[in-house]
Amino acid sequence: RQLTKHYIAPRRWLAKARPPIQAVDGVSFDVARGETLSLVGESGCGKTTTAKSVLRLVQPTSGSVKLDGGELLTLSAEQMRQQRRHVQIIFQDPYASLNPRLSAGEAVGEPLRNFGVHSAAERRERVEWLFSKVGLRAEAASKYPHEFSGGQRQRLGIARALALNPKLIVCDEPVSALDVSVQAQVVNLLMDLQNEFGIAYLFVAHDLAVVRHISHRVAVMYLGHIVEVGDRDTLFSAPRHPYTEILLSAVPVPNPRKKVKRILLQGDPPSPANPPSGCRFHTRCPLAQAVCRESKPPLTPREGEGHFVACHFR
Numbered sequence: 210r211q212l213t214k215h216y217i218a219p220r221r222w223l224a225k226a227r228p229p230i231q232a233v234d235g236v237s238f239d240v241a242r243g244e245t246l247s248l249v250g251e252s253g254c255g256k257t258t259t260a261k262s263v264l265r266l267v268q269p270t271s272g273s274v275k276l277d278g279g280e281l282l283t284l285s286a287e288q289m290r291q292q293r294r295h296v297q298i299i300f301q302d303p304y305a306s307l308n309p310r311l312s313a314g315e316a317v318g319e320p321l322r323n324f325g326v327h328s329a330a331e332r333r334e335r336v337e338w339l340f341s342k343v344g345l346r347a348e349a350a351s352k353y354p355h356e357f358s359g360g361q362r363q364r365l366g367i368a369r370a371l372a373l374n375p376k377l378i379v380c381d382e383p384v385s386a387l388d389v390s391v392q393a394q395v396v397n398l399l400m401d402l403q404n405e406f407g408i409a410y411l412f413v414a415h416d417l418a419v420v421r422h423i424s425h426r427v428a429v430m431y432l433g434h435i436v437e438v439g440d441r442d443t444l445f446s447a448p449r450h451p452y453t454e455i456l457l458s459a460v461p462v463p464n465p466r467k468k469v470k471r472i473l474l475q476g477d478p479p480s481p482a483n484p485p486s487g488c489r490f491h492t493r494c495p496l497a498q499a500v501c502r503e504s505k506p507p508l509t510p511r512e513g514e515g516h517f518v519a520c521h522f523r
């Protein structure tokens with residue numbers, strides 16, 4: 210609730226004080242058990258900072274993050290470490306997130322050892338089970354990360370995230386570094402695991418075709434704010450916010466003969482250190498009026514359950 214992250218450059222880096230960079234500014238959302246909520250938007254819109262704030266890999270400036278009703282942001286480092294068994298992350302670059310000195314079996318078994326599975330036999334058995342769940346053969350446990358393909362490494366990252374039976378997995382661009390053919394396999398694997406274990410995903414991605422495939426709900430971010438959130442089908446078939454409309458018009462369609470109205474987004478995103486007044490999208494919005502410069506539109510419900518839009522005119 211009201212999650213905010215402002216980055217302030219240390220004074221010693223700067224000749225004179227600069228305004229804080231408002232990476233995330235008052236973002237609120239829920240993710241239910243067994244649900245995938247995707248965060249989408251241009252680079253720099255705050256989606257990754259939001260996702261990492263949930264795990265406190267980035268410490269939010271203010272706001273609240275609750276897991277099953279329990280506040281995470283006020284926990285001590287040790288208390289937060291204990292909660293990490295419930296909230297895991299899968300990174301974009303699986304190679305960078307795996308220790309090259311650990312075998313695949315050791316890497317996947319490491320969280321188990323850290324959380325009290327001290328018997329090597331018990332860990333081995335659990336690692337074998339995890340490997341089978343992510344489509345890797347048990348013999349792969351003795352190999353090292355550089356011996357795996359990109360897709361296999363991401364399967365290892367998923368097995369590691371799954372090891373402690375988490376309630377929520379933050380997926381930070383988990384397939385964007387993979388070949389297209391492998392992307393589909395990994396996305397389908399994530400969906401199968403969700404069906405089997407009821408895991409919730411907070412899914413960060415810029416590929417809207419992937420988002421459309423995996424999400425139950427989608428939240429669209431622009432310059433640190435959520436501007437629209439709703440269920441996937443409503444949002445993709447009838448986007449309300451002008452920014453969502455422009456963003457979705459860029460999604461390629463499989464049939465090249467199908468005429469699609471593309472809307473070009475004008476200009477560059479404004480600096481998050483000096484965001485526009487009122488509606489942050491007004492400097493690029495084709496529908497902007499005087500009121501948009503003066504007053505910030507709140508995220509308010511529209512017809513259809515769970516559909517919210519932040520726009521004065523939509």
Ligand code: SF4
Pocket residue numbers: 450451452488489490491492494495496497498501506519520521522523
């Ligand atoms: Fe565009 Fe105004 Fe709506 Fe913002 S509030 S999206 S500027 S029409």
